[in-house]
Amino acid sequence: MSQPSLLSEIKDKHHVFSFMQSQASPVLNVDKQILLYLEGLSVSFDGFKAINDLNLYIRDGELRCIIGPNGAGKTTMMDIITGKTKPDTGSAWFGQTINLLELDEPAIAQAGIGRKFQKPTVFESLSVYDNLVLAMPDERLVFSLLFARLKGEQRDRIDEVMTLIGLQDHSAMRAGSLSHGQKQWLEIGMLLMQKPRLLLVDEPVAGMTHQEMDRTAELLVSLSGSHSVVVVEHDMDFVRQLAGKERTVTVLHQGSVLAEGSMDQVQNNQKVIEVYLGESQ
Ligand SMILES: Nc1ncnc2c1ncn2[C@@H]1O[C@H](COP(=O)(O)OP(=O)(O)OP(=O)(O)O)[C@@H](O)[C@H]1O
Numbered sequence: 001m002s003q004p005s006l007l008s009e010i011k012d013k014h015h016v017f018s019f020m021q022s023q024a025s026p027v028l029n030v031d032k033q034i035l036l037y038l039e040g041l042s043v044s045f046d047g048f049k050a051i052n053d054l055n056l057y058i059r060d061g062e063l064r065c066i067i068g069p070n071g072a073g074k075t076t077m078m079d080i081i082t083g084k085t086k087p088d089t090g091s092a093w094f095g096q097t098i099n100l101l102e103l104d105e106p107a108i109a110q111a112g113i114g115r116k117f118q119k120p121t122v123f124e125s126l127s128v129y130d131n132l133v134l135a136m137p138d139e140r141l142v143f144s145l146l147f148a149r150l151k152g153e154q155r156d157r158i159d160e161v162m163t164l165i166g167l168q169d170h171s172a173m174r175a176g177s178l179s180h181g182q183k184q185w186l187e188i189g190m191l192l193m194q195k196p197r198l199l200l201v202d203e204p205v206a207g208m209t210h211q212e213m214d215r216t217a218e219l220l221v222s223l224s225g226s227h228s229v230v231v232v233e234h235d236m237d238f239v240r241q242l243a244g245k246e247r248t249v250t251v252l253h254q255g256s257v258l259a260e261g262s263m264d265q266v267q268n269n270q271k272v273i274e275v276y277l278g279e280s281q
Contacts, residue, residue: 026097028112028197034095035060035198035228041080041090042255050076051087052255058198063224065239066232067266068252069276074232077252078200082115083108094198110137114196118203120183124176128167128186131175132158135190157193164222165189166215181212185219192223199223201231205238217241236277239263251276 036058043051051073058064066074079085080092083105092100098111109115122131136154162168165185170178175186184204191199201220205213213235220242223229233239243249243263251259251272258276259269266272 026099026111028095029097030060030095032096033060034058035062036081036230037091037093038077038081039091039093041077041087041092043076043080043085043087049255051080054090054252054256056250056257058228058230060197061225061228063220063229063242063247064231065243065247065249065263066230066252067234067236067239067249067276068258072252073255074252075202076255078115078202078230078232081108081198081200082113109194109196112195112197113200114191114194114198115200116184116187116191116202116204118206120180120187122175122178122183122186122190124174126175127172128162128175128178129158129171131186132161132189132193135193137194161189161192164192165219179212181208181216184208184212184216188219188223196227198228198230201229203233203235204231205233205235213238214241 034057036056038054038056041051041054042049050071054073054077056077066077068074076085080087081100083100083103086101094100094108094111094113100108100111100113103111123134126134133154136157159168162171165188167178167182167186167189170182175183178186188199188201188204204216204220208216217238220229220231231239231242233242239249240263245262245264247262248260249263249266250257251266251269253271253275259266259272261269267277
């Protein structure tokens, strides 16, 4: 299918794509350049629609910011993607072959979706290096691994991730002694050890200094391309920094997409100003 006809299909709401094919042991397929498809999703809690006919598509390698007022459904949307909450209706696909609604939380993580919660949850008494060792896939539960020799490729991966997150000079430092920002980066590094294809990041810069915010923006931008990164954030300066002129920003309101476009477009959208930006700017 050509890109224009794919885009028109995407705009046609409630359309479950003809090329979606659930497989017994699915291998991720992003031939259509879209990594995440959320279609017609709704979920109610005690009669209240937290997610209401939500349609959202994330391109492979894209960095997307999601903004919206408190209670807009941002966390619930992440909960659906990661399998914590099952929607009442709709579909959620990871590429064209992985139906997320058929998988539980561990299977979704294993399929390549990593989630970073707002509060860092690193092992404070362990070094930066050992936190990354423990985050390696498969070996995570093998505590003795900390005392065993790692394979060359595992050490290389840890070095690569430490450099990416800017903690290469703090390898032996106890995680508990790191600054708040450094803990957040370490936790992103721990997710990266599992080689996710999609990273969901919840309010990464809450409580950070300006310098740490700049470094976090650089890190998330550097991860896009080889990963898709979805960032939920309330800090508009940070969103502006991440989105720049080119990237797409999605505004959620009452469980649906209220607006989508460049930061300039959503900032000048009258509906967005009324429900959200009027208060937060
Ligand atoms: N498990 C639940 N049971 C009942 N209500 C819930 C549950 N989870 C979320 N809600 C409600 O659904 C709505 C959407 O909540 P959600 O946390 O997804 O919004 P949000 O956009 O992440 O908000 P915030 O920016 O404040 O984090 C809220 O009104 C919330 O109270």
